[in-house]
Amino acid sequence: MRFAFTDDQLAFRDAVADLLEKECPPDAVRAAWANESGRTDGCWDALGEMGVLAARAPEAAGGLGLTELDLVLLAEATGRFALPEPFVEHAMVAAPVVPSSWRTVSAALGPSPLVPCADSADAVLLEDDERLLFVPRAALVLESRPSVDHSRHAAAVDWDAGRAEITEVGGPEELAAGFDRGALGTAAQLLGLAAALLDTTVAYATERRQFGVPIGSQQAIKHKLADVRMGLEFARPLAYRAAYSLTHGEPDASVHVSMAKARAGDVAMLAARHALQCHGAIGYSFEYDLQLWMKRVWSLVVTWGDGAWHRERVARAIL
Amino acid sequence: MRFAFTDDQLAFRDAVADLLEKECPPDAVRAAWANESGRTDGCWDALGEMGVLAARAPEAAGGLGLTELDLVLLAEATGRFALPEPFVEHAMVAAPVVPSSWRTVSAALGPSPLVPCADSADAVLLEDDERLLFVPRAALVLESRPSVDHSRHAAAVDWDAGRAEITEVGGPEELAAGFDRGALGTAAQLLGLAAALLDTTVAYATERRQFGVPIGSQQAIKHKLADVRMGLEFARPLAYRAAYSLTHGEPDASVHVSMAKARAGDVAMLAARHALQCHGAIGYSFEYDLQLWMKRVWSLVVTWGDGAWHRERVARAIL
């Protein structure tokens, strides 16, 4: 029994975090809000060069042959920096089943009908009649559905079934596994977002003074932020365990993923709510970066299955 | 439009409260915990002499011909003093349909199968096949079901259908109305209990000092108690409006009763929870009176329909 990551796993996570700190500062996220693709200029290529995007692909297929246990930490890091790229869809969902020659692959499976970064993806993984379909851009029919998070160009998609480029890359099993990888990756991003929101708020509450004292010295603020910290403390292990279960093909893996996604969403929503309330009007200002993180939380918490959907999946397993 | 009680209604309430303050101090409630009936020595007679027990009965039948609007305030007062008597069952449910010659009548209708004060009641109102049955003690088969509130001798009841004393005192309509009166009266008692728990806790938090200051000066305490006060502020009008709707036979009366019972239960549970937490170990002591009020809340919150039951009744009406 050992519930911890290896030094290699942590080192890879730190390397990715260092890269994102350089390549994906808040200004880069803000820029993605304004530009045409809703994405960054350099991050995708940089992550690609680092091998991150194909990390989950087998080595034979040009990947690193890493597992969900490695990827969950990377996804958490991309969440912390609110990376505006289809990391989960490409690197966690698509990489194991799509040739790494495809530059950007997005995905929307199960109860999650909207495709992120649809307008800039070269292809999309979709679900059709219990099969996992690989649909290149040429065969896609996109209907843009603007998300509250402008750095996440969502779209409802259909496809021209006649097109030859459409290939089936998996049956029910691969479909289910792909969905679980997407839900796990999104859960991990929500944990990273929650941690960033907490850190930002702790820093602000320490420096902002009202009534002659730092607002962070008031119990009303302290207890809210302590609750967020507690939520993180007990949501993270659920995500890490779900990654372990997927990696080792545990029979309960899907239930573990649902437990992780439900709780990661809860703590991220709590972190967003308390972060805004503790910041007050300044946090409510568009010019302040807090809103970029909050809106990412709002979009991810209902993507790859919302809290009610995942709780119901757990209920069916235990009741 | 006028959402307030008349001076007469308030004066009658105050008179009953004065009586209870004298006849039903905490020691009387504690004594009821220990004695054989689980009731007080003098309160029932005193209330009877005051006309309170028959207040809801028509004047022709020896009552005062008062309405739910009058009774709701009295029920609230009996809750504030945690009166250990079947006030709701006798004065609100039974009085309109049972001759006032019967000294103590209890009742259990609808989703509320346990009869309070069953072992000391002279008769019980029960439900059978959509009819309202009046069952004198002689025909009752009692199975005691000890309540967490020892001053509330609950029992599951059956009856000897052959007995002649059993009379039908109403059909589906009277049955439904009787249940609504019981749920309303219980909601009002929960509001009184919540107010008493809040007042007790405010007093304690003002006087109890830790870390050199009154604990009531700490935001953690202040905000908990402010939430209880807010809960009361917005739960009371629901109960008063339900009383109005029953009095005037409004078509939505039953839904209004359910809204009132659900929210009165919520605020009473919140008041009990915060009262205990703000008191700490002393509130956790059996010798301290707080527990008498808390346990009354626990028993009433699930009597005459619990929160889920009443919310579902509202859901069926609005969805």
Added chain:
Amino acid sequence: MDLTWTAEQERFRAEAREWLAANVPGQPLPSGDTREGFALHLEWERRLFDARWAVVSWPEAYGGREASLWEWLVFEEEYYRAGAPQRVTQNGIFLLAPTLFEFGTPAQQDRFLPAMASGEQTWCQGWSEPDAGSDLAAIASKAIRDEAAGGWRLNGQKTWTTRGAFCTHLFGLFRTDPEAQRHHGLTYFLVPLDSPGVTVRGFGRLDGDEGFAEVFFDDVLVPDDLVLGGVDEGWRVAMATTGSERGLTLRSPGRFLATVRRLLDLAREMDPADGLAAVDPALRHDIVDAYIDADAYQLQTLGTVTRISDGETVGAESSLTKLFWSDMDVRLHEAALRLLGPAAQLEDNGWTKGYQFALSGPIYAGTNEIQRNVVAERVLGLPRK
């Protein structure tokens, strides 16, 4: 107790409903927190004013109907039920006007009230400053006496001023006694924003609309006749406004009853085809609680209006009202977003913008942390320290 409306009140309701049905724009106007939208909203305000629906509770002389608080409640309920546009004039009509009626000179009332009612003059609130947010008494902006000019010179900065970039006037608090601390030595000024020395910079709110502004004052001359209430009396004068801001005038029950009606429609319409699940049983009770919340708020308001009609005044209890409506508004929108499931992330789902606006409720008009302190200390009597 009588929960029925009089025949006259019902007539009033019918008249309002009829007019609104005939005049409310079929297409919702663009956000009033954008420059274009603000202009379009002012046209609407003008139509309201011409039909004497802009300020129903005001004297007829100022364009009102001298409606009672009861009729005002009826009008508000009908207004929101009709889906009529937000009131971009509300900070003037609901926050400043009550203070003008109470403390203004006849000259000030004649000069500002009709123009406010018609939307010709639009008012924003100059309370908050960079270092005076929840701690309002920390206001540092100064007003220095200029005898020669017969007025005061304003210097300093206000911020988070709602719609400040579009309004013509600002009412605000400035420190006239540099020696005085905290609540003392403040004065309530009425400031035309075209006065020399005023610089306004609009900036975005959470939803990106330019609904906020910073207002800079550089030696801005304000003549004596634009002092509202006495010099150094600003705090006492302002609290009247804050009271009505927290109390019922800013958030009439009709607003939330309308939101709940939309929530129920959403629940009934839930269409799996549109990427929406049918109502999750686990969410049924969320909807029930939303319904109960709005109804309880309506009833509590009826009780408050009854007390006011009996001549009682509402004190610190107004903090209970502010706490409830602001927390409720967030809950109502959260319930809708939970119902929407995946569609909750969409900007155009009919709820996302409202959710973002609802999130401001627990922050402005005194944060809910401050309000809970007020309830604890002034309603419950718990010790300050």
Added chain:
Amino acid sequence: MDLTWTAEQERFRAEAREWLAANVPGQPLPSGDTREGFALHLEWERRLFDARWAVVSWPEAYGGREASLWEWLVFEEEYYRAGAPQRVTQNGIFLLAPTLFEFGTPAQQDRFLPAMASGEQTWCQGWSEPDAGSDLAAIASKAIRDEAAGGWRLNGQKTWTTRGAFCTHLFGLFRTDPEAQRHHGLTYFLVPLDSPGVTVRGFGRLDGDEGFAEVFFDDVLVPDDLVLGGVDEGWRVAMATTGSERGLTLRSPGRFLATVRRLLDLAREMDPADGLAAVDPALRHDIVDAYIDADAYQLQTLGTVTRISDGETVGAESSLTKLFWSDMDVRLHEAALRLLGPAAQLEDNGWTKGYQFALSGPIYAGTNEIQRNVVAERVLGLPRK
């Protein structure tokens, strides 16, 4: 990461499960917080001890098995799964023993540890005083030097002492330096309750059981060899206990996993006949959250034990653990009571007593208000004042 148990650990689990299956009383014992129940529980403790299951993690010399933390977790899980009796010796074994191992002299260890493990000596905690509850450092009970007698004279009062009326010994903090303030000048004493001058008065807890006691000290002589750790070092010594009290030793995951198993059984058994409704759809997710809570707590504990096995220490994070298990325990029981509906009010529904006990969790071992302050200040680094 490896979430499997070794073959040896599985053997250990099998052995524990087998023994428990064969030895756990078929009928639950009466409450260990009553005099009769306490005696019966001591008989059970003796059986545990004789089979070397009483203190699995202790050295064999003291009746243990030198089990690792991992094996201890396994044992606890099996213990609660088997529905074995509460440990009335826990305050000694889980709170005092770690301190004795760390600070005790060999003589003290030999004298007290085996007798504690066998239940021959039972220990209660003498921390709280009437005016020192959440503010533990306000302790006023004094110990005055008595050179002639070669010890200390204790005077004062302790209260809310769990099972104090049934225990043979008390460990507690007393002020040895009258000049010192707050955390300074306190000393940790080991006090036989049969010492002359000790008066114990038991009183009822919330559920009415005599689980609390007041302990009065009237010139009670305690010889020097009953000082644990150094004179005036009491706070530092005691905090080691408090740490383990808050951390994992007092509340092993097995306890909550067992509660959730009972909750799931209840949900599956719901029988309308018995006055219980079938599981309300609105309550399904409450059960799911209870299940997730207990599982998350188990996982977080595995992470903590991994860190400890790696030689790391648990600091203020233990406050997170205390907050979570105490709030969770209340939620688990509330979920069960909601499921029970009308039967929730019954004393014998299998949950009411547990609910009342759960309600003590957020109060003892440092109120959750204090714990949230600790997390905010020492984990998050927010300013004290």
